[in-house]
Amino acid sequence: MTRALILGRFQPCHKGHEHVFADAGQRFDELVVVIGSSQESHTLTNPFTASERYEMLHAVLRRRGIEHHVVPVPDIGRNALWVSHVEALVPRFDVLVSNNPLTQQLFAEAGYKVAPSSLFDRKTYSGTNVRKVIMEGGAWEALVPPEVAAVVEQVKGAERIRKLARIAEGFEGAP
Amino acid sequence: MTRALILGRFQPCHKGHEHVFADAGQRFDELVVVIGSSQESHTLTNPFTASERYEMLHAVLRRRGIEHHVVPVPDIGRNALWVSHVEALVPRFDVLVSNNPLTQQLFAEAGYKVAPSSLFDRKTYSGTNVRKVIMEGGAWEALVPPEVAAVVEQVKGAERIRKLARIAEGFEGAP
Amino acid sequence: MTRALILGRFQPCHKGHEHVFADAGQRFDELVVVIGSSQESHTLTNPFTASERYEMLHAVLRRRGIEHHVVPVPDIGRNALWVSHVEALVPRFDVLVSNNPLTQQLFAEAGYKVAPSSLFDRKTYSGTNVRKVIMEGGAWEALVPPEVAAVVEQVKGAERIRKLARIAEGFEGAP
Amino acid sequence: MTRALILGRFQPCHKGHEHVFADAGQRFDELVVVIGSSQESHTLTNPFTASERYEMLHAVLRRRGIEHHVVPVPDIGRNALWVSHVEALVPRFDVLVSNNPLTQQLFAEAGYKVAPSSLFDRKTYSGTNVRKVIMEGGAWEALVPPEVAAVVEQVKGAERIRKLARIAEGFEGAP
């Protein structure tokens, strides 16, 4: 039984992520999907809570029929400890699936196998672009799996992102 | 679909926990099991990492056929923020299953339903007692589900606890 | 007796803030004024300590004859916990006075009444502009209440800000 | 104008504290009362939030007609930085009022005058004893100022303390 580790912030989960999950789900028995920066929410770069991101990821992975473990992991702010930090919080895994060269190196040095993640159109399918399309009132639903659109709507996520954008433009203050 | 929240440190998961899971699994559709104090490990009170506790819990709940979500949650050290902290990290839940009067009160004040957890022999089945029996070289395997015994053996957990006990008795130092 | 909550960083307190206080002081019995980012000081964006900001705010509110509570609140870095964090640290309040759409939403969701703060010329009266005028050696005293000018002079605040600006322009280093 | 600094945890504020305030209020113009361990609440040693303690202190000091500033200060966990930490968060003060020998020394070394606080029966009037009497169902109201009794009743503080005591006796778990 081989478990693959996939890391992301998933702000929000989009079709590029789903593509990576589907491909890795065929190559490996189980996926350990880490919700990175789990402590973040309600900012323009990290609008969704870990709770909301958990719901998105679980629903997509369940529909796909992929055995999975979704685990929120807070930032540690100490890159030298990143691999040890992840190892202590998630179930054991055998291989890292990532195209990030630094992440690949850190996990390889710690003795893990490393596999590339499958490619997709990163310009269209990125958290940054999804949030931008939401801010501009565009057709963001086409960029994400239907389960993600459902969660975003349920928590009024598009409205939240637009409010956050208005703050970023002009206000000074708290929080 | 009703999800029940169950909180514990699971150092380690024992048959009392399994009893609570089995009972709650019959009353509710899905369990959200929080691994509390997820940042702790390698101390006499908290010998196991969140990773190891995740393996224990997942294996027991899967054998039982209970739909479950296991989520590590670090301490926040601010009791007034405890409910908000948990809400932000775990999937949505409907009811708290707990016999802890403070936990009951905090979640009730935040608007959650509260249900008692089923009773068991707390003197025999407690993390404290399991660790004590391990330290004294007793028959600890009888106190935990077989999957937990397997994880403890795989990570040499009994040996680890005995080393920790020797440090507590006589040494001064790090870590 | 109705208490209104007002949040700000007050770096420094300026005449726009005073305008908001005066207006809210007429509509409500007491003001709870939160010094946000209380842990920050000696940076270009946050030059003043919470201690210095406390002195500014207290002096202005006392001259105005407004019943008030000034409370320093550190950042929590977890937006999902912001309302609970404030609630645990400041005296009870009934209504939030703010024009910040996200803050309004978070406190409204937590069950508080929300009232807009009175309008003023935000381009002239903003912490950012006051600090800019100080940096450029302009007539910053006209932008702040006289008690604030007195505190800034007492702690040599203008000199501090200009030093901080020189660091930002060209130096690499500590702190 | 002379300001005196008084430090305490005030779990809860009792008649001994009131005695110290009354005495210091006669000797000095204004009191700066620090709510120490402001981040703590809902534990047996620290049952009340900073918000609740603020209400207690403010009501007592107002009735006494003492000019005061109540300021919550979180623990810093670095004793070597304690004086600098307090200085950065509270309004300027001239003298420390305390009988704690270490606190006296730390503030004296930092250049502050130090004055003893007035004596009272520390065995009867201590936070530890008040909480003990509450736990045992005794006549705790006689040990605290009437405004404190009112806050404790309003937040169901006696019930909270008794629940916390039950947890401490027998349960293992979260939070």
Next chain:
Amino acid sequence: MTRALILGRFQPCHKGHEHVFADAGQRFDELVVVIGSSQESHTLTNPFTASERYEMLHAVLRRRGIEHHVVPVPDIGRNALWVSHVEALVPRFDVLVSNNPLTQQLFAEAGYKVAPSSLFDRKTYSGTNVRKVIMEGGAWEALVPPEVAAVVEQVKGAERIRKLARIAEGFEGAP
């Protein structure tokens, strides 16, 4: 060139430590001496700052003619990350010198050689006992190297420890 790592809190450095240094200094080329819990000071268990402990250790090692690196390391509060934490902060080392069974295991698992530290009378020569003798006004100077006695006297360390003991006995309060 072989470097040995030695970990301790050194509250204060005593003749048992010096014995270990002398022995390790003969077996290895350079010592990396970690001041653990570097953030602690002014408590009964950790009375001395890292700065003071640095002076003690440097003076003893210099007199002994041992090539050394003294490095303060703060607690991380995550035992699973302890080895990575130390590795990221101190110069490279080849072997751990320790009799602590958990520390031995953690560094061995991370690939380091482990050597025992030389034995001495741990009952007489321990930080706990030195602090106890200081508290009771005994002949503590006989238990520590002369350079340590000099630092303790210069910072009035014995007086500090006795004040801390008086607080521990009877006071409630800050810091």
Next chain:
Amino acid sequence: MTRALILGRFQPCHKGHEHVFADAGQRFDELVVVIGSSQESHTLTNPFTASERYEMLHAVLRRRGIEHHVVPVPDIGRNALWVSHVEALVPRFDVLVSNNPLTQQLFAEAGYKVAPSSLFDRKTYSGTNVRKVIMEGGAWEALVPPEVAAVVEQVKGAERIRKLARIAEGFEGAP
């Protein structure tokens, strides 16, 4: 005996730093060199661990024959506490050597002598420029002391910086 304090991040140590050390080493008996932001590593601005920076600094200072103490100091994120934080962690010092106007002011206010550091070509010799030349594949070895070049090569630092640059350009994700 006079000890001078020098603060820097040393990402990496370059010939400008060496020039400052050589000059200060002639004016003072010993140097206390603080590795600032010791907790940082593996980012584009802070690519090297404190461990690696320690090796660089120690090797340069030893070749120069300068008595020195290299001490890693983590950020405290509270500028008002910066001087107290440094004082608690490093051996005692008499004078600050720095051209940073804020640092000069903070240490002068705390009672330290302040001396300027010797001048050099800050445009060529800066951490920012060294990292830029590495990224662009230029002749970075000419900008740093030979011992620093050796450490960078040993830890494959140039490769690390180029990987970090690729992430900054295009990727979203962890760590």
